[in-house]
Amino acid sequence: xxxxxxxxxxxxDEGPDCGGPHLPYAQSERRxxxxxxxxxxxxGGFIYPCACSRKxxxxxxxxxxxxxxxxVYPGKCRGRADARSFQEPAGVNWRFRTPDxxxxxxxxxxxxxxxxxxxxxxGDFVVWRxxxxxxxxxxxxxDDHAMxxxxxxxxxxxxxxxxxxxxxxxxxxxxxxxxxxxDLVRDDTGLRLAxxxxxxxxxxxxxxxxxxxxVRRQALSET
Numbered sequence: 001x002x003x004x005x006x007x008x009x010x011x012x013d014e015g016p017d018c019g020g021p022h023l024p025y026a027q028s029e030r031r032x033x034x035x036x037x038x039x040x041x042x043x044g045g046f047i048y049p050c051a052c053s054r055k056x057x058x059x060x061x062x063x064x065x066x067x068x069x070x071x072v073y074p075g076k077c078r079g080r081a082d083a084r085s086f087q088e089p090a091g092v093n094w095r096f097r098t099p100d101x102x103x104x105x106x107x108x109x110x111x112x113x114x115x116x117x118x119x120x121x122x123g124d125f126v127v128w129r130x131x132x133x134x135x136x137x138x139x140x141x142x143d144d145h146a147m148x149x150x151x152x153x154x155x156x157x158x159x160x161x162x163x164x165x166x167x168x169x170x171x172x173x174x175x176x177x178x179x180x181x182x183d184l185v186r187d188d189t190g191l192r193l194a195x196x197x198x199x200x201x202x203x204x205x206x207x208x209x210x211x212x213x214x215v216r217r218q219a220l221s222e223t
Contacts, residue, residue, distance in 0.1 A: 002017050004201075004202040004203050004206065005202075007202070007206065007212055008202060008212050008215060008216065009212055009216065022146060022147040022148070027134075027139055027143070030139075030142075030143070031134075033142055033143075033146055034128075034134040034138060034139060034142055035089075037138060037141075037142045037172060038089050038094065038127070038128055038134070038138070040171075040172060041094075041096070041127065041138075041168075041171055041172070042083050042084065042086070042094075043084070044171060045083070045097075046096060046097055046171040047083065047094045047095060047096050047097065047127055047128075048077060048078060048080050048083050048094070048095060048097060048124075049077065049080055049082065049083060049086060049092040049093070049094055050073075050076075050077040050080075050092060050093040050094065050095045050124075050126075051077060051092050051093075052076055052077060052093070056076070057071070057073070057074075070122070070125065071123075072119075072120075072122060072123035073095060073123035073124045073125070074123075075123070075124065077095070078095075078097065078124065088132075089128040089132065090130070090131075090132035091130060091132075092130050093126050093128070093129055093130050094126065094127050094128035095124040095125060095126055095127065096124060096125050096126075096127050096137070096164070096167065096168065096171075097124055098118040098119055098122065098123060098124050098125070098164075098167065099118050099119075099167070100118055100119030101117065101118065101119055101120075102117070102118045102119075103115055103116070103117055103118075104116045104117070104118060104163040104166055104167065106162060106163070106166060106179065108159070108162075108179055108180065108181050109151075109178055109179065109180040110180045110181055110182065110183075111156060111159070111181055114159055114162070114163070116160060116163040118163075118167070121160060121163070122160055122163065122164060125137055125164050127168070136161075137161065137164050137165055137168060138168065140165065141165050141168040141169055141172065142172075144176075144177055145169070145172070145174045145175075149177050150177050150178065151177055151178045151179075151180060152177050152178070152179050152180070153179075153180045153181075153182065154179075154180075154181060154182065155181060155182055155184050156181040156182060156183060156184055157184060158181065159181050162179050162181075202215065
């Protein structure tokens with residue numbers, strides 16, 4: 001990825017390959033930071049342990065909505081009161097207790113006003129996985145705060161994740177950055193480009209003989 005981005009002409013000031021003021025940059029080396037956030041959420045009553053299996057969730061949860069592929073959790077383990085008995089998060093999934101019925105609103109710098117209703121548009125989401133790995137939602141919120149990120153730019157398929165993350169920022173008592181969600185790049189059939197679909201990549205374009213200038217020009221012509 002670093003090689004392809006540099007070939008394209010993109011440079012960055014800090015990161016896993018070049019260091020910077022907010023080391024370390026690899027999430028595998030930031031466990032202590034994520035654990036501190038997990039403990040804060042546990043002690044504040046914002047999360048609870050969930051022992052539901054994938055089979056149980058598939059049978060009980062409602063279907064996913066829109067571009068978001070996470071179904072609404074049915075709340076089976078929500079009443080558990082033993083969160084503080086866990087000194088470490090391993091062994092169960094940890095879910096954030098969403099405030100049902102609360103409207104989560106934010107202004108996207110590209111797509112304008114956005115509104116989601118907790119408990120309807122999304123349910124209690126995982127912040128720490130049973131295999132002892134922090135989930136995406138908790139990791140990015142913790143990293144954004146620790147690294148003093150002021151603006152997040154990403155695809156529009158993560159709009160609903162922003163609503164979840166705003167709840168985490170609030171629970172952790174930290175300010176949220178601003179968000180800019182880009183239109184998705186799609187193929188000729190309308191399917192969004194994604195690794196899971198073996199979509200066209202910068203590396204593939206390089207292998208097909210396109211120059212960096214041609215790739216940049218093509219990208220600009222489609223925006």
